[in-house]
Amino acid sequence: MVGQTIRKVFCMKFNKIYAFGDSYIDNYHINKKAGIVSKKDRPKLWIEQLCEFYAPKFYYNYGHAGADSKSIMTEIEKHNFTKDDLIVVVLSNNPPSGVDNNLKYQEYILHLPCSKIIFHNDYLPEYESSYTFPLSLEEISTNEILSNIKEIKTRNYDKRIGHMSWINHDILFDSCVKMLNEDFNFHYHQFEFKFLTLDEAFHSDTESISKGFFRYPDEDNTYSELFIYD
Numbered sequence: 290m291v292g293q294t295i296r297k298v299f300c301m302k303f304n305k306i307y308a309f310g311d312s313y314i315d316n317y318h319i320n321k322k323a324g325i326v327s328k329k330d331r332p333k334l335w336i337e338q339l340c341e342f343y344a345p346k347f348y349y350n351y352g353h354a355g356a357d358s359k360s361i362m363t364e365i366e367k368h369n370f371t372k373d374d375l376i377v378v379v380l381s382n383n384p385p386s387g388v389d390n391n392l393k394y395q396e397y398i399l400h401l402p403c404s405k406i407i408f409h410n411d412y413l414p415e416y417e418s419s420y421t422f423p424l425s426l427e428e429i430s431t432n433e434i435l436s437n438i439k440e441i442k443t444r445n446y447d448k449r450i451g452h453m454s455w456i457n458h459d460i461l462f463d464s465c466v467k468m469l470n471e472d473f474n475f476h477y478h479q480f481e482f483k484f485l486t487l488d489e490a491f492h493s494d495t496e497s498i499s500k501g502f503f504r505y506p507d508e509d510n511t512y513s514e515l516f517i518y519d
Contacts, residue, residue: 297336301469303345303375303404307368309361312354312377312452313410313426319354319450326450333455336377338462352379362394363367370403377465379426382411382454395421406468422468422474424475429457432482444491456481 308314314336317326331337340348350516351364358380369378378398380391392415398405405420430452431441451458457480464475 297354301343302373303370304373305346305347305349305375306340306380307322307344307370307374307376308348308350308352308355309365310408311361311383311410312352313383313408314350314377314451315352315354315377316350317352317449323451330450333458334451334467335453335458335461339377342462342466345375350443357381357383358391358394360464362397365398370401372402372404373403374403375469376401376403377406377408378390379408379410382409382427389414393417395503404469406465412493419471420468422464422475423473424477426452428477429453429461432480433457433485434487435483435485436487440487441491444487444493445450446492447490448492449490452505453483454481496508 293328307452308316312318316331316334316337318324319326326334336350353360358374361378361381365376365378378399380386380394382391391409395407395416398407399418399420403404407418407421408426410417410420410425410427412421412423412428430449431438433449433454434441447493453461460480466477467473
């Protein structure tokens with residue numbers, strides 16, 4: 290099925306691909322407090338794989354870790370899109386983003402003249418549409434971790450780039466291709482889950498991440514530079 294999907298959409302061409310959202314789509318910052326994605330790691334991100342696959346003439350990533358949906362929409366409204374463009378949007382649940390606001394923002398995006406894929410950090414049935422990914426990115430992220438949600442909430446700084454391990458970046462990229470082929474049959478069990486300890490997924494404290502570099506889980510010789518915002 291995957292091979293059929295790829296063959297069918299391979300001829301699809303986009304003049305421009307735009308990416309908007311928070312840390313799930315940011316190709317520069319690892320999370321809102323610390324981290325710069327290394328040049329070696331960047332091509333592994335799901336959004337970068339999507340752009341390499343479709344090879345648009347132009348690609349713009351306006352994702353920013355910590356962004357809320359209002360700031361995401363402010364950036365979207367600055368641009369004029371055409372039918373030859375694709376926009377990929379992650380609507381955030383970062384405060385003050387809420388369900389009513391995200392419904393309004395999604396409605397705006399749905400009426401744009403371009404192709405579009407919409408994600409939500411916290412997907413709800415109210416968000417269902419022909420262009421909306423029907424799973425929560427946050428759920429995919431937390432499902433990777435062996436600990437319960439209460440323990441996960443005690444950690445602030447994710448080691449994973451885009452809050453997901455590489456295997457789920459690959460699966461999310463494939464999901465985008467399927468969506469553009471009008472395939473919306475997605476389930477959480479299609480993603481890898483329960484394979485990382487809490488310490489493999491998160492830094493233990495701010496001090497530990499202010500000292501230099503970390504090794505991405507299950508990767509040899511792959512380091513991303515870290516820093517702390519003032």
